[in-house]
Amino acid sequence: KIPRPTVKRLGLYYRCLSNYREDGVDFVSSQDIAEKLNIKPSQVRKDLSYFGEFGKRGLGYDVKKLLNEIAHIIGVNKEWNVAIVGAGNLGSALTSYPGLSKHKFRVLALFDNNQQKIGKKVSGITVYDISDLERTVNKLKIEIGVIAVPEFAAQHVAELLEKSGIKGIVNFAPVRLRTNVPVEDVDITLSFETIAYNVVKKSST
Amino acid sequence: KIPRPTVKRLGLYYRCLSNYREDGVDFVSSQDIAEKLNIKPSQVRKDLSYFGEFGKRGLGYDVKKLLNEIAHIIGVNKEWNVAIVGAGNLGSALTSYPGLSKHKFRVLALFDNNQQKIGKKVSGITVYDISDLERTVNKLKIEIGVIAVPEFAAQHVAELLEKSGIKGIVNFAPVRLRTNVPVEDVDITLSFETIAYNVVKKSST
Ligand SMILES: NC(=O)c1ccc[n+]([C@@H]2O[C@H](COP(=O)([O-])OP(=O)(O)OC[C@H]3O[C@@H](n4cnc5c(N)ncnc54)[C@H](O)[C@@H]3O)[C@@H](O)[C@H]2O)c1
Ligand SMILES: NC(=O)c1ccc[n+]([C@@H]2O[C@H](COP(=O)([O-])OP(=O)(O)OC[C@H]3O[C@@H](n4cnc5c(N)ncnc54)[C@H](O)[C@@H]3O)[C@@H](O)[C@H]2O)c1
Known part of the structure; x- marks a missing residue:
């Protein structure tokens, strides 16, 4: 079993290696990767060792080969069809975020229970009635659901998605x-706590 | 130096321990914490060891003591004044997100360069003109700035914030x-890649 933080870092490694490839670099060391991501080279080696041997003694990691391997592991080569439930502020920001489609996550539908939003479009994507969820998920072959509704509605929406x-x-x-379906919770306050820690640390050094 | 992933997990430990305290639990083991967060007990022990010895042989960790210690480390006891630049979809979702104020991050001001948004309020917070940034940051003693503007404007806004x-x-x-100021980049696509990995893993087991 690969630890969750390692899986999260794979996305970072993929981005970092893509940038090196764009710059025409063929081989990188764990140090080259670690520097860009502000982590330790030993962490890079440990993470990549879960997936087999990629480094060549003296040369480092083959960028193209490692990119292909990581792409395969995190399903990067695959297009994922996404539906967002909750066409409010957050749902709209996610729909128009270019980062998602760049990493092959295509938002195909929004769902809401507010009659004034149903039938409208956000960044070109139609807002469907939540009562059409099951039919639309099957028709558009949607695999990933995003919950962007208020707290009180979240459990109910999770059951509908399942x-x-x-x-x-x-x-x-x-x-x-x-729910029985795999869930990834997102909480951006953790990023605020990290910046607060770094600010406190910087002012005390 | 404490590794970045460890700092990020401290926020999770703090949440987990607060829930135990609310349930009236006085001592917990690394296993009790690990189970709730879907990580290994050895990771919990390793993370907490960076900050000194908290566990008592046989009893486990003292919940109240550990909570106080983590609160002190991640600046939880301190109120942080926050300004958000970009009063669009994302900026609005962040302003009305109860999670931030619950963890002592108070959004006090929004900034924008769109004349139609300036002077309006989002969840009770005033949208100021970006040209008033320096004066307002000093007046409201704002310490953390959030960048929620389009890609092309981000570097310019970072310089203004600095x-x-x-x-x-x-x-x-x-x-x-x-920029010379500590920055924490947020990219929610990493959560999508994690869920994609878990979906692929679940379907192949
Ligand atoms: N985790 C984070 O980091 C983070 C950050 C910001 C906001 N949030 C959370 O995201 C959620 C959405 O925030 P927002 O600012 O976009 O809120 P919002 O009020 O702007 O949007 C919520 C939308 O959900 C719709 N809705 C409500 N109940 C529904 C139901 N049963 N079925 C379908 N649609 C329903 C509403 O009509 C509305 O359009 C909130 O729970 C908020 O706490 C989380
Ligand atoms: N990292 C993530 O996970 C994530 C998720 C969603 C969106 N985003 C990003 O967040 C940003 C905002 O997204 P959105 O959907 O809210 O966009 P939006 O267009 O709804 O809002 C952007 C706001 O910024 C304002 N603005 C533009 N230039 C400015 C400047 N120079 N000074 C002050 N204000 C300025 C605009 O007037 C607008 O109100 C985008 O860069 C988007 O890519 C990131």
């Missing part, structure tokens, strides 16, 4: 969901 | 900023 046959959920509501 | 005397930046724009 019933519709969705394969994974990215949850932004500050609620622990009870 | 000039205004801000101490730390949380950056949502998909751009690597050049």
Whole structure:
């Protein structure tokens, strides 16, 4: 079993290696990767060792080969169809975020229960009625559902998504969901706590 | 130097221990914490060892004591004044997100350069003109700036924030900023890659 933080870092490694490839670099060391990501080279070696041997003695890691391997592991080569439930501020920001489609996550539908939003478009994507969730998830072959509704509605929406046959959920509501489908909770306050720690550290050195 | 992933996990430990305290639990083991966070107990022990000895043989960790210690380390006891630049979809979602104020990050001001948004309020917070950034940051004693503007404007906004005397930046724009102030980049696509990996793993087991 690969630890969760390692899986999260794979996305970072993929970005970092893509930048090196764009710059025409063929081989990199664990130090080259670690510097860009502000982590230790030993952490890079440890993470990559979970997936087999990629480094060549003296030469370092083969950028193209490692990119292909990581792409395969994190499903980068695959297009993922995404639906966002909650066409509010957050749902709209996620729909228009170019980072998602750049990493092969295509938002194909938004869902809401507010009659004034249903039928409208956000960045070209239609807002469907939440009662059409199951039919639309099957029709558009949607695999990932995003929960961007208020806290009180999140558990109910998770159950609707599970019933519709969705394969994974990215949850932004500050609620622990009870569901059989894999869930990834997102909480941006952790980034604020990290910056607070770095600010305190910087002022005391 | 404490590794960055460890700092990020401290926020998670703090949440987990607060829940145990609310349930009236006085002592917990590294296993009790690890189970809730889906990580290994050895990772919990390793992380907490950076900050000194808290566990008591046989009893486990003293919940109240550990909470106080972590609170002190990640600046939880301190109120942080926050300004968000970019009163669009993302800026609005962040302003109304209850998670921030719950963890003592108070959004006190929004900034924008769109004349139609300036002077309006989002969840009770005033949208100021970006040209008033320096004066308002000093008046409201703002320490953390959030960048929620389009990619092309992010570097310019980072320079304005640095000039205004801000101490730390949380950056949502998909751009690597050049600034002397500590920056924490947020990219939610990493959560999508993690869920994609878990979905692929689940379907192959
Ligand atoms: N995790 C994070 O880092 C983070 C950051 C910001 C916001 N949030 C959370 O994201 C959620 C959305 O925030 P927002 O600012 O976009 O709120 P919002 O009020 O702007 O949008 C919520 C949308 O959900 C819709 N909705 C409500 N109940 C529904 C239901 N049962 N079915 C379908 N749609 C429903 C509403 O009509 C509305 O359009 C909130 O839970 C907020 O706490 C999380
Ligand atoms: N990192 C992530 O996970 C993530 C997720 C979603 C969106 N985003 C990013 O967040 C940013 C904002 O997204 P959005 O959907 O809210 O966009 P938006 O267009 O709704 O909002 C952007 C706001 O910035 C303002 N603005 C533009 N230039 C400015 C300047 N020089 N000074 C002050 N204000 C200025 C605009 O007037 C607008 O109100 C984008 O860069 C987007 O790519 C990141």
